[in-house]
Amino acid sequence: MAIEVNGKSYDTDEEGYLADLNQWEAEVATAMAQADGTELTDSHWEVINFLREYYEEYQIAPAVRVLTKAIGKKLGKDKGNSKYLYELFPYGPAKQACKYAGLPKPTGCV
Numbered sequence: 001m002a003i004e005v006n007g008k009s010y011d012t013d014e015e016g017y018l019a020d021l022n023q024w025e026a027e028v029a030t031a032m033a034q035a036d037g038t039e040l041t042d043s044h045w046e047v048i049n050f051l052r053e054y055y056e057e058y059q060i061a062p063a064v065r066v067l068t069k070a071i072g073k074k075l076g077k078d079k080g081n082s083k084y085l086y087e088l089f090p091y092g093p094a095k096q097a098c099k100y101a102g103l104p105k106p107t108g109c110v
Contacts, residue, residue, distance in 0.1 A: 005031045017099050024052075024102025032100050036091065040100070043079075044088055050074060051101040061106040064094040 001016070002009045005027050011019035016032065018024055029048060033040045040048075050071060055061055062070060064082070072080020079085075085093035094106040 003028065003031060003035075015099075015105065017105055018102045021102050021104070028102060029100040036096070041088075044097075044100070046075065046079075047071065047085070047088060047093070047097050048101045051097055051103060055101070055103050061098045061103040062094060063106045064092065067094045067097075067106075 001012045001014060003012055003016070004010075005025070010023050010028055013019060016035075018028065030040055033044070038044075051061070051067070054067075054070060064085070068080055068082055068085060070080075071085070074080075082093070085097075089096040098104070098106055
């Protein structure tokens with residue numbers, strides 16, 4: 001499978017995650033979100049950028065519990081909670097946000 005963005009094709013797996021993490025660009029995230037009917041706001045980008053930094057440091061995409069805790073430490077308790085994250089990413093904060101961030105599917109996500 002593939003996603004087309006600005007005339008360029010990006011290979012994805014059957015669930016839509018990028019096959020090559022190094023190909024990620026912000027435009028890819030925007031296109032993935034639009035395909036889901038989501039308009040990315042600054043709040044979305046804050047989580048997406050956080051995930052990219054987290055992955056760069058730990059080489060793993062965090063499951064939702066770890067994500068919630070880590071965001072709470074870095075961005076504050078008002079953002080480090082499931083309710084807030086599910087409002088931004090209704091298909092699953094870790095799963096959907098990692099997809100938009102160009103990261104692999106978090107371990108433990110169905």
